[in-house]
Amino acid sequence: MTEPNALHPYAELTPDRVMDALTDLGLWPDGRLLALSSYENRVYRAHLDEPVQGASAVVLKFYRPGRWSRAQIQEEHDFAAELVAAEVPVVAPLVLNGHTLHQTEGFDFSVSPLRGGRPPELDDFEVLEWIGRFLARIHTVGAAKPFAHRPTLDVQTFALEPAQWLQTHQMIPLEVEREWRDALVPAVAMVEAAFANASGCRQLRLHGDCHPGNILWTPAELPGGGPHFVDLDDARMGPAVQDLWMLLSGDRPQRTQQLSAMLDGYEQVRDFDRAELNLIEPLRTLRLIHYSAWLARRWEDPIFPINFPWFGTPDYWRGQVLMLQEQVEQMQEAPLSV
Secondary structure, three states: OOOOOOOOHHHHOOHHHHHHHHHHOOOOEEEEEEEEOOOOOEEEEEEEEEEEOOEEEEEEEEOOOOOOOHHHHHHHHHHHHHHHHOOOOEOOOOOEOOEOOEEEOOEEEEEEEOOOOEOOOOOOHHHHHHHHHHHHHHHHHHOOOOOOOOOEOOHHHHHHHHHHHHHHOOOOOHHHHHHHHHHHHHHHHHHHHHHHHOOOOOOEEOOOOOOHHHEEEEOOOOOOOEEEEOOOOOOOEEOOOHHHHOOOOOOHHHHHHHHHHHHHHHOOOOOOOHHHHHHHHHHHHHHHHHHHHHHHHOOOOOHHHHHOOOOOOHHHHHHHHHHHHHHHHHHHOOOOOO
């Protein structure tokens, strides 16, 4: 592993520059600025002297340079605007000076209203049913047309290319590399077979990273209560089940009950193709491989060694070997059925 690079582009993103980005848009921060938890991008909460479009506090999101093109970022914003127009509870960037995407000092950024909330209680089947209904509404909008610039979730970009990058850049310790490769090959082969068998499943615009931390919940008895979705940064084309499986946890009976509750809500709004259930474990396998490569590629960002000190050690990679072997076993089992 290389040492963190102190000259990483985010080193130029000082609090003064964040405040200046707001004032350049005609907004006036009151001096309170808080960095929020985010690794891929840099995200800040700022309070304003005067509200903008009803928001007295906003969230600024500075996109990681080089990750997305401006056309791809704009597609994220346009998708969010479509969802808001369809009354889907998504936190979308504000339109300021006629635009949602802005530039400052070489950074692309957006400004969104601050929305509070807590992660949903996923052991509550009514909550899961409610989330299922809203995911179906997201997918109804997402199915209306494809992305023109954003990528598709596939084996090449989430497994083959990341695995090749890890090996080419010698990110896996020599004492573990062969063992990891021996576990990787059958896992990827099974994922490829699963995707080939599911080639008839419809591809649509997705949230893409629908884990519990990207759903904020307010009590249902309050105005506007219920779930609202945040962070469409990973929006892409893919099968609908991608936005469901990360909300499942526990043993097989628990996951089956959770999935059943979500689909009860989902199918009140939109049909769900049961053939996509065969992709749950293959999708989990793709995320496992992609995640390791993501950490390795970001290692020069100083925030990564601080927050992921265990990454890159032989023990880490031995753990990845075990997880890949477990995924092979999981993919050999019958898929969840409801």
